Amino acid sequence: MYEIISNMLQLIVGAGCAIYSGLLAARHDNQRLFILTCFYFTLALGSLYWAFYLAVNNYSPKIFYVSDLSWIASCLFLVMLCSSVVTPEERRYHTIVEWILMAVLAGLTAYMLLWGDYLATITWHGLLMVSGYLSTRGLLYLRSQKERVPAKEKFYLAILAFVLIEFGLFLSSCFFPTGDLLRPYLWFDQALTASLLFLLTTTKKVADL
Amino acid sequence: MIYLENIFVCLVGPLIIAVLVTKGRYRMMFLFFAIGMGMCLLAAYINTFFAQLYNADPLSAAVEIAPVCEEILKLLPVLFLVLIFEPNIQDARVAIICVSAGFATFENTYYLIQNYSANLSHLLIRGFGVGAMHIVCGAIVGYGMFYIWRHTWLKLAGTLGLLCAAITYHAIYNLTVSVDYGVIQYIGYLFPILSILAGIPLEKRLDRINH
Numbered sequence: 001m002y003e004i005i006s007n008m009l010q011l012i013v014g015a016g017c018a019i020y021s022g023l024l025a026a027r028h029d030n031q032r033l034f035i036l037t038c039f040y041f042t043l044a045l046g047s048l049y050w051a052f053y054l055a056v057n058n059y060s061p062k063i064f065y066v067s068d069l070s071w072i073a074s075c076l077f078l079v080m081l082c083s084s085v086v087t088p089e090e091r092r093y094h095t096i097v098e099w100i101l102m103a104v105l106a107g108l109t110a111y112m113l114l115w116g117d118y119l120a121t122i123t124w125h126g127l128l129m130v131s132g133y134l135s136t137r138g139l140l141y142l143r144s145q146k147e148r149v150p151a152k153e154k155f156y157l158a159i160l161a162f163v164l165i166e167f168g169l170f171l172s173s174c175f176f177p178t179g180d181l182l183r184p185y186l187w188f189d190q191a192l193t194a195s196l197l198f199l200l201t202t203t204k205k206v207a208d209l
Numbered sequence: 210m211i212y213l214e215n216i217f218v219c220l221v222g223p224l225i226i227a228v229l230v231t232k233g234r235y236r237m238m239f240l241f242f243a244i245g246m247g248m249c250l251l252a253a254y255i256n257t258f259f260a261q262l263y264n265a266d267p268l269s270a271a272v273e274i275a276p277v278c279e280e281i282l283k284l285l286p287v288l289f290l291v292l293i294f295e296p297n298i299q300d301a302r303v304a305i306i307c308v309s310a311g312f313a314t315f316e317n318t319y320y321l322i323q324n325y326s327a328n329l330s331h332l333l334i335r336g337f338g339v340g341a342m343h344i345v346c347g348a349i350v351g352y353g354m355f356y357i358w359r360h361t362w363l364k365l366a367g368t369l370g371l372l373c374a375a376i377t378y379h380a381i382y383n384l385t386v387s388v389d390y391g392v393i394q395y396i397g398y399l400f401p402i403l404s405i406l407a408g409i410p411l412e413k414r415l416d417r418i419n420h
Contacts, residue, residue: 026411034356035363038370045377052381053272056388063263064273066380073373076366 014044039077046070075127093141135159151205245311276379309347338398346375
C-alpha cells in the first residue's frame with residue numbers, strides 16, 4: 001500500500017517535472033532542458049507502466065520488464081545531460097576520488113547481479129556509474145577553482161545525489177524485502193522523488209536561459 | 210486460417226502503382242506507407258516467433274514482446290532513409306508519419322479480419338486509437354531524433370533513449386486495451402488521441418525552432 005502511494009507520488013512528480021521542463025525547453029529552445037524533459041518523461045513513463053502493470057496483473061512481468069527499458073533510457077538521458085555541461089578543462093581534470101567512487105559502485109553492481117537480470121543490471125548501473133563519475137569529477141574540478149560556480153556545483157550535486165539514492169534504493173530492496181512504513185526502501189524512494197525536484201531547479205540554472 | 214501475406218499483396222498493390230505514377234514527395238509518401246504495411250506484416254511474423262520461443266500467453270505477447278519488435282521495425286526504414294539519403298527534416302517527418310500510418314492501417318485490417326466489423330462505435334474508437342498510438346510513437350522517435358541530432362554525439366544515445374520511450378508508450382497502450390474492463394480500455398484508446406491533441410502545439414513550436 002505504502003509502496004503504491006510512494007510510486008504514485010514519484011509518478012506525479014516525474015510527470016509534473018516533464019511537463020514543466022518541456023514547456024521551458026519549448027519556450028527557450030534549449031537543448032539541455034529538452035534532454036531533461038526526456039529524462040523525466042522516460043522516468044514517468046516507466047513508473048506509469050509499472051504501476052499500471054501491477055494494478056492490472058498483481059504479478060511481475062513474465063518475459064521482459066518494459067519499465068526497465070524506460071528507466072534505463074532515463075539514465076541514458078541523465079548521462080547526456082551531464083555530458084552536455086562538461087567543459088574541456090573538466091575533461092582533462094582527474095583525481096583518485098572519482099575512481100574510488102567508481103570502484104565502490106562497480107562492487108555494488110557486481111553484488112546486485114546476484115538478484116537481477118545481468119544485461120539490465122549492467123546497463124542500468126553502468127549508466128548510473130558514468131553519471132556518478134562525470135558529476136564527481138565536475139564537482140571536484142569546480143571546488144578546486146578559485147572562482148566558484150555555485151549553480152553548476154549544485155547541478156553536479158543533484159546528479160550525484162540521484163545516483164547514490166538509486167544505488168541505495170537497489171541495495172535496500174535487496175536487504176529489506178518486507179513491506180511496511182519503516183522499510184528503508186520507502187525512504188530512499190521518497191529521497192529519489194525529492195532529488196527529481198532538486199535536479200529540475202539546478203538544471204534550470206545551468207541551462208543558460 | 211488467415212493468409213496475412215495475401216492480404217498484404219492485395220492492399221499494397223495499388224500503393225505500388227501509385228509509387229510508379231507519382232513523383233517527388235507524393236511518391237515518397239506512398240512508398241513509406243507501403244513500407245509501413247510491410248513492416249507490420251514482418252512484425253506479425255517476428256512477434257509470433259518470439260511468443261513461441263518464450264511460450265508467452267496473449268497478454269505477455271501483446272505487452273512485453275509486440276511493442277519492442279514493432280517500434281524497432283518502424284524505426285528501421287526511417288533510419289535507413291535518414292542515414293543513406295539525408296533528406297530534409299520535413300521529408301523525414303513525412304516518412305515517419307507515413308510508416309506509422311501504414312503500420313496502423315495494416316494492423317487494423319488484420320483486426321477487422323480477425324474480429325467482427327459490425328460495432329461501428331467500437332471500431333471508430335479503435336481505428337483512431339491505434340492510428341494515433343502508432344503516430345505518437347513514431348513522432349516520439351522521429352521528432353525527438355531531429356531535435357537531438359543537432360549534436361553528433363547525441364545521435365546514437367538519444368535515438369536509443371527515444372526508442373525506449375516509444376516502446377514503453379506502446380506497451381502502456383497495449384496493456385490498457387488488453388484489459389477486459391470497458392472503461393480502462395476506452396481510456397487506453399483515448400490516451401494516444403489526447404497525446405496527439407497535446408502534441409500539435411508542441412509540433413508547431415518545434416517547426417519554428419527547426420526553421
